[in-house]
Amino acid sequence: MKKLINAPESVLADALKGVEAADRSVRVDHHNRVIYRAEPKADGKVAVISGGGSGHEPMHGGFVGYGMLDAACAGEVFTSPTPDQMQAATKEVDRGAGVLHIVKNYTGDVMNFEMAAEFAAAEAGVEVATVVTNDDVAVQDSLYTAGRRGVGVTVLLEKIVGAAAEEGRDLAAVTDLAHRVNDGGRSMGMALTSCTVPAAGKPTFDLPEDQMEIGIGIHGEPGRHRVPLAPAKDIAAQLVEPILADSDMAGPAIVMLNGMGGSPLLELYLMFGEVAPLLEKAGVDVARTLVGNYITSLDMAGCSLTVLRADDDMITLWDAPVQTAGLRWGR
Amino acid sequence: MKKLINAPESVLADALKGVEAADRSVRVDHHNRVIYRAEPKADGKVAVISGGGSGHEPMHGGFVGYGMLDAACAGEVFTSPTPDQMQAATKEVDRGAGVLHIVKNYTGDVMNFEMAAEFAAAEAGVEVATVVTNDDVAVQDSLYTAGRRGVGVTVLLEKIVGAAAEEGRDLAAVTDLAHRVNDGGRSMGMALTSCTVPAAGKPTFDLPEDQMEIGIGIHGEPGRHRVPLAPAKDIAAQLVEPILADSDMAGPAIVMLNGMGGSPLLELYLMFGEVAPLLEKAGVDVARTLVGNYITSLDMAGCSLTVLRADDDMITLWDAPVQTAGLRWGR
Numbered sequence: 001m002k003k004l005i006n007a008p009e010s011v012l013a014d015a016l017k018g019v020e021a022a023d024r025s026v027r028v029d030h031h032n033r034v035i036y037r038a039e040p041k042a043d044g045k046v047a048v049i050s051g052g053g054s055g056h057e058p059m060h061g062g063f064v065g066y067g068m069l070d071a072a073c074a075g076e077v078f079t080s081p082t083p084d085q086m087q088a089a090t091k092e093v094d095r096g097a098g099v100l101h102i103v104k105n106y107t108g109d110v111m112n113f114e115m116a117a118e119f120a121a122a123e124a125g126v127e128v129a130t131v132v133t134n135d136d137v138a139v140q141d142s143l144y145t146a147g148r149r150g151v152g153v154t155v156l157l158e159k160i161v162g163a164a165a166e167e168g169r170d171l172a173a174v175t176d177l178a179h180r181v182n183d184g185g186r187s188m189g190m191a192l193t194s195c196t197v198p199a200a201g202k203p204t205f206d207l208p209e210d211q212m213e214i215g216i217g218i219h220g221e222p223g224r225h226r227v228p229l230a231p232a233k234d235i236a237a238q239l240v241e242p243i244l245a246d247s248d249m250a251g252p253a254i255v256m257l258n259g260m261g262g263s264p265l266l267e268l269y270l271m272f273g274e275v276a277p278l279l280e281k282a283g284v285d286v287a288r289t290l291v292g293n294y295i296t297s298l299d300m301a302g303c304s305l306t307v308l309r310a311d312d313d314m315i316t317l318w319d320a321p322v323q324t325a326g327l328r329w330g331r
Numbered sequence: 332m333k334k335l336i337n338a339p340e341s342v343l344a345d346a347l348k349g350v351e352a353a354d355r356s357v358r359v360d361h362h363n364r365v366i367y368r369a370e371p372k373a374d375g376k377v378a379v380i381s382g383g384g385s386g387h388e389p390m391h392g393g394f395v396g397y398g399m400l401d402a403a404c405a406g407e408v409f410t411s412p413t414p415d416q417m418q419a420a421t422k423e424v425d426r427g428a429g430v431l432h433i434v435k436n437y438t439g440d441v442m443n444f445e446m447a448a449e450f451a452a453a454e455a456g457v458e459v460a461t462v463v464t465n466d467d468v469a470v471q472d473s474l475y476t477a478g479r480r481g482v483g484v485t486v487l488l489e490k491i492v493g494a495a496a497e498e499g500r501d502l503a504a505v506t507d508l509a510h511r512v513n514d515g516g517r518s519m520g521m522a523l524t525s526c527t528v529p530a531a532g533k534p535t536f537d538l539p540e541d542q543m544e545i546g547i548g549i550h551g552e553p554g555r556h557r558v559p560l561a562p563a564k565d566i567a568a569q570l571v572e573p574i575l576a577d578s579d580m581a582g583p584a585i586v587m588l589n590g591m592g593g594s595p596l597l598e599l600y601l602m603f604g605e606v607a608p609l610l611e612k613a614g615v616d617v618a619r620t621l622v623g624n625y626i627t628s629l630d631m632a633g634c635s636l637t638v639l640r641a642d643d644d645m646i647t648l649w650d651a652p653v654q655t656a657g658l659r660w661g662r
Contacts, residue, residue, distance in 0.1 A: 002523040002540065004598035004634060006562040006605075014563065015597050018604025022588075022622045057596035077597075192333040209333065231337040232345070257353075264592045264629045265388035266346050266408075267335035273349030274337075291353045291656075293624070298595045301630065303335060325622075329659050 001201045003299075008198040012054050012076055019061060023325050026064050032088045033074045033081065035061040041070070046165040046174050047093035050102040050158060051086060052109055053078040055197070056218060058326030059155055059295045065324035068162035069102075077197055077298070078219045080108035086116030091124045098127035098171035100178060102158055104150030105134040129171055131178035133157060135185040135306065137246040138215030138223050149217055152258050152306030153185030155294045156318075159327060163320035181314060186243045189304030190223070190235060191216040191260060195297045214238050218260075218297045218304075232267075236274035239305040240282070249307050250283035254290070254318055256306040261296035263303055268292060271303050279307065288318055294326065332532045334630075339529040343385050343407055350392060354656050357395050363419045364405045364412065366392040372401070377496040377505050378424035381433040381489060382417060383440055384409040386528070387549060389657030390486055390626045396655035399493035400433075408528055408629070409550045411439035417447030422455045429458035429502035431509060433489055435481030436465040460502055462509035464488060466516040466637065468577040469546030469554050480548055483589055483637030484516030486625045487649075490658060494651035512645065517574045520635030521554070521566060522547040522591060526628045545569050549591075549628045549635075563598075567605035570636040571613075580638050581614035585621070585649055587637040592627035594634060599623060602634055610638065619649050625657065 005011050012033065019035060020028040027038045034051075041047075050060040051073030060072035070093040075081035090099050099120070103113045110132055117128035133150030142149055161178045169177070191213045194203035204220035207213060212230070215223025227238075243249065257272040259265070272291045279286055287310060295304070310318070321330035336342050343364065350366060351359040358369045365382075372378070381391040382404030391403035401424040406412035421430050430451070434444045441463055448459035464481030473480055492509045500508070522544045525534035535551035538544055543561070546554025558569075574580065588603040590596070603622045610617055618641060626635070641649070652661035 002543070002560060002632060004523070004563050004566060004594055004602050006564055006601075011597070011601065014604055015601040016604075018600035018602065018607075018622070020604075021607040021617075022600060022603045022620045054597060055595070057600070062596070192335070212333070229333060232335050233337055235335060261595045262593050262630060262632075263335055264386070264627060265393070265624065266342070266385060266629070269349035269353060269388070270337075270342065270346040271335050271349065272353045273345055273347075273351075276349075276352040286352075289353045291349070293596065296595060298597070299593060299632065301333060301593075323660075329654075 001196055003198060005198055011198050012074060032085050034085055034089045035064045035072045037065055037070055041093065041095050043095050044097050045095060045168065046097045046171050047095065047099045048102065048162050048165050049089050049093055049099060051081045052104055053080060055298045056295050062326030063158050063324050067166050067320060067322035068158055068324050068327065077199065080112050083112045083115040083119065086113055087119045090116055090120040090126055090128060094126045098129065100161065100171065100174055101128060101130040102154065103130060103132045104154050105132050105147055106144045107146060108144065127171060129175040131175065131182055133182050135182065135187045137186050137188055137242050142217055143221040144219065151189065151218055152187040152256055152295055152304050153182055153308060156185060156254055156256060156306065156308050157181045159322060160314050160317045163317040181308065184309040185306060186247050187304055187306040188239045188242050189216050189302065190214050190239060191300055191302035193262065193301040195220055195300035216302060218295060220297065232271055232274050236271060236278055240275060240278040243305065243307050244282050249309055252285045252287040252310050252315065254288040254308040254310045255279065255286050256290040256294065258295055258304045258306065259293040260300040260302040261293055262299040262301035265292060268303060275305055287315055332527055334529060336529055342529050343405060363416050365416055365420045366395045366403045367423065368396055368401055372424065372426050374426050375428050376426060376499065377428045377502050378426065378430045379433065379493050379496050380420050380424055380430060382412045383435055384411060386629045387626050393657030394489050394655050398497050398651060398653035399489055399655050399658065408530065411443050414443045414446040414450065417444055418450045421447055421451040421457055421459060425457045429460065431492065431502065431505055432459060432461040433485065434461060434463045435485050436463050436478055437475045438477060439475065458502060460506040462506065462513055464513050466513065466518045468517050468519055468573050473548055474552040475550065482520065482549055483518040483587055483626055483635050484513060484639060487516060487585055487587060487637065487639050488512045490653060491645050491648045494648040512639065515640040516637060517578050518635055518637040519570045519573050520547050520633065521545050521570060522631055522633035524593065524632040526551055526631035547633060549626060551628065563602055563605050567602060567609055571606060571609040574636065574638050575613050580640055583616045583618040583641050583646065585619040585639040585641045586610065586617050587621040587625065589626055589635045589637065590624040591631040591633040592624055593630040593632035596623060599634060606636055618646055
């Protein structure tokens, strides 16, 4: 295993020190492993928090800041944060307007966020609402999931819902919007190589030199099938088709071509060039785009496609200012 | 070789189609392989262009836009663009205030930009000035370079000089600033793995599982030495020490911890957390930071450190608005 780390057991703690040193717009609670905005909390604003296992950076810690998240709870690599962490974050960010939990659909995350919400309500009277993302069309049920996995739409949702909270919408409105974004989003991923979890020290799975895996999960969970390595044009079709088969995507959409962490940006742009015409031929109006590493799987080579059917409200919120390490524009 | 491409010979052309589809703030001249700003050119503004071999994305094409470059010429992977491309770009962006060429110090790039400058002056009367970046302290002379290689400072220079051009400084002032930025910047890189050039189909070099290469170039050119794989803390020291040995960096600095393309963001933040205290102990005031993939080497795992001793003018220009795919803030 070749990694820029000190030791497998200190990866998260050490990385959080780096986040603190690099980004003065956030502060880090090292005890609870929560990243908060450094700027004072706005009174009366709905707070939006998320969290999950590490190894998917910039998600979620890189999305803390103006126009997006108020806090992110970081678990160990590919491991859910604990209810304690989430409860601390929930109480810390609440200013009386309530807190939205954005949770990717993995059994551990869902259970822990649920407990945290109950504790925070019981102990501190915090009103908590939850959206569970489940946009991955690849498989029904998976290694760590009952139902569909939550993947790329989580990034788009955090941006859009964060903007709605910033402009002062109340918890009910923000939560309703969050559900609408999740309902309108679909994703499909693929891997050329496995990732290597530091604590494991070796690749999570073997993938022969002439094969790729279609429908991979962001923790290396099995996808739909392994198929021969193919040109980008064919890979694009294998990502677009399952999404369009699952949902009518005609009309305006926000489209993300996301890298899994180990694929160069050159290849991600190339993939977007193959995906965009296929979507347009199917009546999708590619209104907004995002190309790059946003929800990753450590050093896995590969990519995922997320298509979000977006109404005018979502597009306006997408364009609103955002000021985070991972997404930044307009302010 | 596992890559998201159609064929080795069409990588650049295909990727440029993706850039065009993804980013409406630029336009692509596919014949000349030049990326331009889509917005109308500002009369009387000094134009700033750069270019080089592909495979280092987001540099340079991802830095075209408000506050940074007016155009970027894209060569084939790790291959200089031709004088024709640079000449076309130079003539296209000039609005009578002259053009600055930002050239990384590689023999082919330097020669070709020089020819393009002469042709553009002779044919169209364009006033061209040039800065050649040579910030890599690793080696004197290299596989493709006489003297030091130009690496990370190029990113910081394009940002700072682009902001100066945007605020209306003349060609002499912009050029003088560019030389000062290059003079104040030093970089050092390292690799855990080789990159794989599509046309070659196999890794550029072999690096055993228990070794890393210190002082690597962004095309996989040999560095200073191969040493046993070490914890992040030791790697940080091996990047910081040669920089501080080469130049007095006490005082305010802009510090970039750059990923080579295949290393996860989690590890890059972790590395920054190791580098920052070493710099501060040596009297460097880490005034501004950048952590992520900015000047890459395809899928190489590893990182580089760039330290730029920055005066107030440079810091103010660093903070000025920028609106590109690769760097974006404040507008």
